[in-house]
Amino acid sequence: xxxxxxxxxxxxxxxxxxxxxxxxxxxxxxxxxxxxxxxxxxxxxxxxxxxxxxxxxxxxxxxxxxxxxxxxxxxxxxxxxxxxxxxxxxxxxxxxxxxxxxxxxxxxxxxxxxxxxxxxxxxxxxxxxxxxxxxxxxxxxxxxxxxxxxxxxxxxxxxxxxxxxxxxxxxxxxxxxxxxxxxxxxxxxxxxxxxxxxxxxxxxxxxxxxxxxxxxxxxxxxxxxxxxxxxxxxxxxxxxxxxxxxxxxxxxxxxxxxxxxxxxxxxxxxxxxxxxxxxxxxxxxxxxxxxxxxxxxxxxxxxxxxxxxxxxxxxxxxxxxxxxxxxxxxxxxxxxxxxxxxxxxxxxxxxxxxxxxxxxxxxxxxxxxxxxxxxxxxxxxxxxxxxxxxxxxxxxxxxxxxxxxxxxxxxxxxxxxxxxxxxxxxxxxxxxxxxxxxxxxxxxxxxxxxxxxxxxxxxxxxxxxxxxxxxxxxxxxxxxxxxxxxxxxxxxxxxxxxxxxxxxxxxxxxxxxxxxxxxxxxxxxxxxxxxxxxxxxxxxxxxxxxxxxxxxxxxxxxxxxxxxxxxxxxxxxxxx
Ligand code: F6R
Numbered sequence: 001x002x003x004x005x006x007x008x009x010x011x012x013x014x015x016x017x018x019x020x021x022x023x024x025x026x027x028x029x030x031x032x033x034x035x036x037x038x039x040x041x042x043x044x045x046x047x048x049x050x051x052x053x054x055x056x057x058x059x060x061x062x063x064x065x066x067x068x069x070x071x072x073x074x075x076x077x078x079x080x081x082x083x084x085x086x087x088x089x090x091x092x093x094x095x096x097x098x099x100x101x102x103x104x105x106x107x108x109x110x111x112x113x114x115x116x117x118x119x120x121x122x123x124x125x126x127x128x129x130x131x132x133x134x135x136x137x138x139x140x141x142x143x144x145x146x147x148x149x150x151x152x153x154x155x156x157x158x159x160x161x162x163x164x165x166x167x168x169x170x171x172x173x174x175x176x177x178x179x180x181x182x183x184x185x186x187x188x189x190x191x192x193x194x195x196x197x198x199x200x201x202x203x204x205x206x207x208x209x210x211x212x213x214x215x216x217x218x219x220x221x222x223x224x225x226x227x228x229x230x231x232x233x234x235x236x237x238x239x240x241x242x243x244x245x246x247x248x249x250x251x252x253x254x255x256x257x258x259x260x261x262x263x264x265x266x267x268x269x270x271x272x273x274x275x276x277x278x279x280x281x282x283x284x285x286x287x288x289x290x291x292x293x294x295x296x297x298x299x300x301x302x303x304x305x306x307x308x309x310x311x312x313x314x315x316x317x318x319x320x321x322x323x324x325x326x327x328x329x330x331x332x333x334x335x336x337x338x339x340x341x342x343x344x345x346x347x348x349x350x351x352x353x354x355x356x357x358x359x360x361x362x363x364x365x366x367x368x369x370x371x372x373x374x375x376x377x378x379x380x381x382x383x384x385x386x387x388x389x390x391x392x393x394x395x396x397x398x399x400x401x402x403x404x405x406x407x408x409x410x411x412x413x414x415x416x417x418x419x420x421x422x423x424x425x426x427x428x429x430x431x432x433x434x435x436x437x438x439x440x441x442x443x444x445x446x447x448x449x450x451x452x453x454x455x456x457x458x459x460x461x462x463x464x465x466x467x468x469x470x471x472x473x474x475x476x477x478x479x480x481x482x483x484x485x486x487x488x489x490x491x492x493x494x495x496x497x498x499x500x501x502x503x504x505x506x507x508x509x510x511x512x513x514x515x516x517x518x519x520x521x522x523x524x525x526x527x528x529x530x531x532x533x534x535x536x537x538x539x540x541x542x543x544x545x546x547x548x549x550x551x552x553x554x555x556x557x558x559x560x561x562x563x564x565x566x567x568x569x570x571x572x573x574x575x576x
Contacts, residue, residue, distance in 0.1 A: 432529075450476075
């Protein structure tokens with residue numbers, strides 16, 4: 001995780017308005033602490049959100065600066081551990097996203113040579129390492145080659161020397177992109193940082209480094225110069241403001257009708273061929289594995305249920321456990337699902353899978369992301385930028401892709417009705433859910449039950465309740481409850497039951513908990529506490545999920561929690 005930015009400009013730019021505002025766009029990648037350094041050697045850091053830093057520093061201008069927004073891995077959330085890190089003389093400054101695995105070894109070597117460390121981070125070895133070899137007489141380019149060979153781990157690094165006018169950038173596994181603007185270059189963890197300035201970018205591949213000043217030069221790990229192609233990207237900027245909503249989460253929840261309509265239209269036109277190729281790949285492959293984490297994993301579970309309904313055997317495994325479960329060969333189709341397209345647990349499995357010759361299809365929201373670039377082809381979910389850490393509209397669109405691929409393979413469904421029904425589910429239930437949240441806001445545990453295609457939604461609603469409302473929640477298979485967990489049900493325990501199409505088994509499971517005093521909340525398309533539009537149970541999953549989005553939002557709002565940036569989390573999880 002962590003967001004990094006660097007600007008090298010022909011003209012002076014404002015530290016607050018350009019560097020820190022650009023950094024703020026990367027804040028969703030981590031928001032424990034932040035900092036920046038400029039060409040003149042000024043460095044400022046602070047714990048907490050970037051806005052605090054913006055409010056506390058006096059504006060200045062410069063022609064080169066780097067910044068960092070941290071999600072802590074090595075070392076606590078302190079000012080000393082915030083980036084940029086620098087050498088003793090304050091002539092070398094570096095920001096880093098990733099983990100230097102052999103930092104202890106490097107640190108020992110540097111300490112033996114008289115270097116002192118001010119932080120507990122792995123990243124602080126970087127400026128000292130460069131300082132050490134500069135003093136030994138090596139040129140920076142040679143030190144970069146040496147660094148890339150010696151350092152184990154993952155990194156996107158930006159480094160500069162005071163008054164030198166160049167940014168030195170290195171990348172392995174963590175994302176890094178160079179935005180080419182009219183009068184400046186912007187280096188950043190992703191395109192959001194500069195999408196208001198340019199739509200031209202160069203994406204770093206692994207083990208590449210670059211030197212950027214008034215022009216740019218890219219090199220492979222051995223120092224051989226390489227030519228890279230500028231890519232044009234498209235990104236809608238209206239997503240970046242909250243409009244009239246108090247939080248990005250609520251805005252993004254309400255964007256779901258429009259976002260799903262945009263996707264459905266694109267699957268009929270722009271992405272029609274990709275959808276067809278996806279269906280062909282499913283038919284041709286001997287084995288089909290989905291690969292995802294968190295919310296995206298729940299979308300993959302829906303994919304598995306749908307394919308099995310069509311008689312196609314498919315499996316899904318949470319990416320961080322993939323290697324312990326599944327073997328892949330050239331006849332395997334791997335479908336990676338990821339909003340960010342950068343999740344390290346998925347990226348690292350895909351890198352191994354690529355060597356086997358298996359076909360990789362990705363379903364991503366962020367275009368040009370690492371996962372998209374690692375795949376044979378990709379379907380974009382077109383949810384637009386999602387700023388709240390919790391996935392909402394991107395998840396809904398992931399399910400729409402699952403339904404569209406099932407339809408392509410013969411499943412009967414009218415996708416065109418979905419956006420309108422999402423709108424109705426929101427309109428009919430928002431006020432009821434807001435009132436319900438008042439009664440649930442002090443509960444310590446909430447259980448969510450589902451069966452079949454609603455089971456992944458039970459898990460998804462529970463995940464949202466945990467991450468946004470900080471309520472312990474469990475999403476369970478309705479049938480599994482009686483095998484142990486029912487022991488936790490007592491008078492007043494809230495249990496949300498997802499009951500599509502008058503599912504008799506779910507009704508029985510609901511009665512079982514009611515008999516033990518549970519306070520049940522029935523989400524149904526027939527009768528219950530919260531009614532969503534009548535539909536097939538595959539579609540019901542989308543509308544029932546709206547209830548979960550709203551409920552977690554309103555409980556969190558009642559409890560005055562930081563909804564868009566919940567504690568300890570980050571939107572793009574680029575560490576293992
Ligand atoms: C939950 C959430 C996370 C992500 C997970 C995978 O709301 O957003 O669970 O789903 O970190 O992220 P992506 O989809 O970017 O691979």
